[in-house]
Amino acid sequence: MDPINWHTLFFLLFAGIACAFALGVVFSSNVVRMAFFLIISLAATAGLFFLAGADFVGAMQLVLYVGGTLVLLVFGVMLTAQSPFISIRTSGGDWILAALVGGSMLAILVPTALMIGERANMPSAEADATTRAEPPGAIQPVVMAKEEPTVAMLPPVPVESRPTATNIGQALIGVRVDKLEETNERKRAGLAGYVMPFEVISIHLLVVLVGAAFLARARRRAKSRFADAA
């Protein structure tokens, strides 16, 4: 049996699907086809998360992005439908703007991706020697891929699937259980988890909900007043 590294194979498969359909989104001109390609691309990204052992983030990707695209599509079609198949033509200015934004993103991401190999070996090796009894050179299994979305780019190791949902939940209510035993002071930073961002986002969403409800109410009231006047 050939020692094929299946993890890499699946990674390349999902990454290839994600990239190919992302290009499909760019080069298609039909709104619904674009949305369909985008959904496949995002679903392949969710596949990458599952491959990295981050079940929760993968499922979240499906709910938020794939479901979100769906809503976007529905409203896009409903609000813009003039002819049977809507096509979008990209103007020259849009191309330049998109190339600028996309190019600068790429310029940041490529060096970061190349740095990961060094970073994975550098500081954690000494810290790990004290806390974990792992053979030297072994790369620590990824517990929370949420912190490191680029984890799939690490040298391929089989990722053991460990329950991440509880850890993420505990982190949201104020304690990073994965950092409780951390002896390295630098790595202990952020032990308090994400209570503050969580609360801020909750209040933000509440405001959005109230605003949406208010807008929906106001429109109806205006109409009924108009009806009374008539």
Add this chain to the structure above:
Amino acid sequence: MVEFINEKIFGFSPTEAALAVPGQVIVALWAAFLILNLIAVGALLFIWMERKIAGRIQDRLGPTRVGGRFGWLQTLADGIKLIAKEDLMPGGADGLLFRLAPYVAFCASFGAFIALPFATGWVGLELNVAVFFITAVLGLEVFGVILAGYASASKWSLFGAMREAAQVISYEVPLGLCIVIPVMIAGTMDLIKIGNEQAGWFTNWFLFHDPFTFITAFVYFTCATASVNRAPFDLAEAESELVAGFHTEYSGLRWSFFFMAEYGSMLLVSALGAILFCGGWNGPIPVVAMIGGEHASQLSGFAFVVANLLGTIMFLGKAILGVTLMMWARWTLPRLRIDQVITTCWKYCTPIVGVMFIGVMVWQAYQLPSPRDLGWGSLEPGSVREAWHPSDEAKATPAVDKQARVDDLQMTDDAQARVE
């Protein structure tokens, strides 16, 4: 099973998990084969049941000829007819999307089954967040419907698809809230653990946990019916207004894929309801535990397989009962209008579930009495409850300042107990 196949059939025991893939592939293919057949055979059964139930409710006999007295081979005859039909595509349709749409709908329905356990440990892929995964993937089915409606280049189809989109997006909210309630009681999103927490007598089912969960179960059923687009919420294919809605332009095998997806989703939401509220694979009377002294999850070897088989039969029975209820509702109630559908969701289901959610929360917080307290045949909470990873738990004990920190923070009782 993966180790078994690798060792006995391929004759090697892999040292690295990355090399264990041949065995894993075989196991995965086997699981996929079983699930696919469950959906296909389920669709055969449900279409026959639908015809029979519709017939009886309308005071006629339903199919009687094909395959003997009860017409139980009727679906097979239907299938042959569908395969033999001409495959049509409207001239103005978007060919690629029109062809893909049925498969998208079917794949979403099929994908969700991967994480659905049929008994303790019998699951395609044991996920820590199985409930969440299933709701996420099930929500994708509507995308196939929208693609179909849009790509058909027909106004009926487009109207049907838009109604479906509005309806499914709305009903995801109360449905999600309904699902959160059993998750909150069980303290885990792992369906196997949720099922095992309800082991023992039927008094341990979450349906009877308190009055609020009892009502929630019925709201869940309503929302599930709506989210799989069944009557009285089948606005997307309302034949009195929209010919056949989103699948107006489909014929033959493509059309039947939509139906397989629909019956698959019906089975899925019923099965999910059975796990969340009705004990899953645990019967109303713990027969296995009474004979063997132990729950299936504590057995091993042959006894485990037998106990799990009984559990699977019990589980599928509950799921099929749920599907039957949906059929009963379909042939009894008139179809709602679209505004009534949305009103039912936002003005009735969502507030009711919200109140139930708070009710269950209070019930849990004040530890009000519930039939579960009798503890008839239930498993020890520690053996099923998910908490921290064991290694975390072992390490968390020594440091004193950490313990103080942990005690300050509000944690689950379980985690606190472990730290102490």
